[in-house]
Amino acid sequence: MKNVVIINGHPFRESFNASLAYAYKSGVKEAGANVVEIFIGDLTFNPNLQYGYSKRMELEPDLQDAWKTIKQADHLVWIHPVWWGGMPSLMKGFIDRLFLPGMAFSPKENSIWWNKLLTGKTARIITTMDQPGWYYRLVYGRPSINQLKRCTLEFCGITPVEVTTIGIIKTSDNAKREKWLKKAYDLGLALS
Template identity: 35%
Template sequence: MKTVIVYNHPYNGSFCHALLEAAVAGSEKAGNTVDVIDLDSDNFDPVMTGADLLAFRNHEMIDWKAKEYVARIRQADHLVFIFPIWWELMPAMMKGFIDKVIFPGSTYSYTKSGYGMNTLLTNLKTATVITTMNTPKIMYSTIYGNALKKAMVKGTLKKSGFKNVHWVSFNMVKSSKEATRKKWLAKVENIFYKK
C-alpha cells in the first residue's frame, strides 16, 4: 500500500505538522510507503494563470509541478490532505493545489451529459482530509455551514468522482490542552495504522 499526503502549513512547529508526523508514523508502522507532497517546501505556485485556464478548457495540463503531483498520486492507494482552516476554508496554497491538480483530462473526465464527473484516479481506494481550526465544532457546522465539507469534501473530491472520502477535524486547537493534543495525535496515528 502507498499513501500520498498533500501537506500545507508554513510552520514546522504547528500542530498540523505534528499531525503529519503522526500520519506518517502510523502508515509506516502498518508497512505502507508514504510520499509527502509538502506544498510550502516545494514553493508550489497556487496561482492560475491565463495559460492555465486555457489548458483547463482544453483538458491539457501545462503546469509541470502539477503534472509531477498527478504522477505521484497515480501511484497511491490512499490520498490524504492535511492543512489548517483559515477564515473557514483552506489556505491559498491548498486551494491552488485543487485548482491546478484536480484537473480535467488528468484526474477526472466528464460524463456524456456533461453534468457529472468520473475520476481518472481509479488507483485510489480512499481519501482522507485532516484539518485543524480554532472555531468550535458546533459554530463551524451551524453558523458557517461546514464550509470545508461543502467546498472540498463534496464540491471537489466527491464531485470529481472520489468514492470513499473521510474528513477528520480538530477544533479549538489553540485552546486545547496538551493531553488532548496527545490523544488527537494517537487517533491519527491509529487511523493510518489501520489503513
C-alpha cells in the same frame, strides 16, 4: 500493500498540522503500508490558474512530481487548517493547478456530466480549527470540508472520503495535543 500519500496544506512546516502528519505517517508505517508526504509549502509553483480552463499552463516540476505521486496513491490524506472558513490559499492553488480536466475528470461531450478519473482511491481529511467541529458544522456548514470532500475529491471519483476535525487548537494544552496526535497515529495504523 496500500500506497498512502499525506498532503499537508499548512504552509508553515513547524505547525501542529505537521505534527499530525508525522503522527499519521508513523501509524501508516507501523501498519506496513507505503507512505509519501507532500508538503505543499515546500513546492515551487504558481498557485494562480492564470487562464482558467481556457488555456493550459505547463506544470512546474514540483507539480509534475506531486501529480505522479497522487496518481500512484490508493489513499490520500489531506491535512490542513481552517482559515476564514476555508483552506489555505496555497493549498487551493495546488488543487486548482493539478485537478484539471483530462487529469482528474473529463467533461462528457454535449452533457452536464463528467467522467471521474480518480476512481479506486479513498481519502481522509484531517482539519484543524480554532472552534469546535460541531460549531463549524452547525453554524457555517463546513465550507472547507464540503469544498474538498464533495466538490473536489468525490467529484473526481475518490470515495469514500472520511473526515476528522480537530479543535479548538488555540486554547489546547499539551495533554489535548498529545491526545490528537495519538488519534492521528491510530488513524494511520488502522489502514492495515
